[in-house]
Amino acid sequence: MKVGDNMQPITSKLVTQTIIERPAESYKGNYGRVLLIGGNQNFGGAIIMAATAATYSGAGLVTVATDPQNFTSLHARLPEAMVVDYHQTDYLLGLATNMDVIVIGPGLGTDPFAERLLTAVLNAVHQPQRLVIDGSALTLLAAHPQPLPATPIVVTPHQMEWQRLSGLKISEQTPTANHQAQQKLGVIAVVKAHHTTIYTDQQVWFNPGGTPAMATGGMGDTLAGMIGGFSGQFTDFTNAILSAVYLHSTIADDLAASRYVVLPHQISALIPKYMHDFSQAELDD
Numbered sequence: 015m016k017v018g019d020n021m022q023p024i025t026s027k028l029v030t031q032t033i034i035e036r037p038a039e040s041y042k043g044n045y046g047r048v049l050l051i052g053g054n055q056n057f058g059g060a061i062i063m064a065a066t067a068a069t070y071s072g073a074g075l076v077t078v079a080t081d082p083q084n085f086t087s088l089h090a091r092l093p094e095a096m097v098v099d100y101h102q103t104d105y106l107l108g109l110a111t112n113m114d115v116i117v118i119g120p121g122l123g124t125d126p127f128a129e130r131l132l133t134a135v136l137n138a139v140h141q142p143q144r145l146v147i148d149g150s151a152l153t154l155l156a157a158h159p160q161p162l163p164a165t166p167i168v169v170t171p172h173q174m175e176w177q178r179l180s181g182l183k184i185s186e187q188t189p190t191a192n193h194q195a196q197q198k199l200g201v202i203a204v205v206k207a208h209h210t211t212i213y214t215d216q217q218v219w220f221n222p223g224g225t226p227a228m229a230t231g232g233m234g235d236t237l238a239g240m241i242g243g244f245s246g247q248f249t250d251f252t253n254a255i256l257s258a259v260y261l262h263s264t265i266a267d268d269l270a271a272s273r274y275v276v277l278p279h280q281i282s283a284l285i286p287k288y289m290h291d292f293s294q295a296e297l298d299d
């Protein structure tokens with residue numbers, strides 16, 4: 015990725031300013047109610063990894079709407095998460111309306127059920143809920159374009175999902191072309207790659223971190239969960255997204271110093287420690 019002249023790096027200072035120390039007088043309701051929707055019968059791991067990342071990122075309350083077959087395996091690793099059968103659409107939409115953040119797509123699949131569920135959720139999301147669209151939900155959106163809710167939205171495609179969504183072949187995905195495509199979509203775009211780039215209406219950012227040790231299934235599901243967890247806690251949506259992208263690769267880079275591959279759950283396990291360190295770091299003047 016050629017660094018365009020108008021691209022800004024995400025800096026540790028931005029992360030330090032975003033991940034602030036928690037006031038003592040607070041409770042879980044202050045730290046975001048996050049709903050994650052995905053995990054069909056083949057891709058249960060995706061939503062488990064996303065929910066794990068959201069929980070370890072400090073979300074106040076995490077609910078997972080998934081295939082019931084995943085309930086036991088999810089609770090085996092993440093008793094903190096509440097569950098709902100994503101086939102119970104009316105009940106799920108009732109829950110969704112009280113959520114601060116909704117993450118949809120990890121392991122969702124692209125069958126007709128998934129398509130109907132995505133449409134139902136997109137029609138139900140309302141201001142000021144924050145929406146993270148990842149994985150299969152992006153592939154579905156590209157195949158079946160539909161109006162997006164008027165609320166803060168971020169999409170987190172890898173380069174092939176971005177090709178589907180933007181129409182830009184991977185070889186054409188330059189910062190300028192990506193920015194134009196993002197402006198047309200009217201959402202924040204996190205285009206994941208060796209150096210992930212992030213596009214908002216105002217600015218193009220690039221993530222200085224990243225290692226090929228991250229090239230393993232579940233790494234993007236984990237990022238989607240981190241973005242969801244951060245978006246439920248930090249006021250500025252863009253800074254929450256940028257901080258999640260930066261921390262995701264910073265943890266991986268540190269682990270990759272002594273590991274050939276970094277596993278998604280290894281990153282999630284370290285999120286609380288890294289968030290602590292950034293919340294304590296002195297703001298360099």
Ligand SMILES: NC(=O)C1=CN([C@@H]2O[C@H](COP(=O)(O)OP(=O)(O)OC[C@H]3O[C@@H](n4cnc5c(N)ncnc54)[C@H](O)[C@@H]3O)[C@@H](O)[C@H]2O)[C@@H](O)CC1
Binds near residue numbers: 057058061148172
């Ligand atoms: N353990 C699990 O349950 C996992 C489930 N996953 C879920 O599986 C579903 C499908 O996601 P996938 O990304 O696997 O499948 P996709 O069909 O979206 O993407 C895979 C295809 O895109 C191409 N591709 C992907 N990234 C590329 C890149 N950077 N450059 C060039 N070509 C690229 C691959 O060659 C392949 O043809 C998603 O819902 C995802 O969340 C994956 O996250 C993997 C782990």
Ligand SMILES: Nc1ncnc2c1ncn2[C@@H]1O[C@H](COP(=O)(O)OP(=O)(O)O)[C@@H](O)[C@H]1O
Binds near residue numbers: 206208210231
């Ligand atoms: N060579 C690489 N260098 C840096 N980061 C990488 C590399 N390969 C993959 N990643 C990161 O791993 C993640 C892959 O996302 P994705 O393909 O959606 O994974 P998933 O299998 O979870 O869907 C992205 O955050 C991407 O930036």
Ligand SMILES: [Mg+2]
Binds near residue numbers: 148149172234
């Ligand atoms: Mg993915």
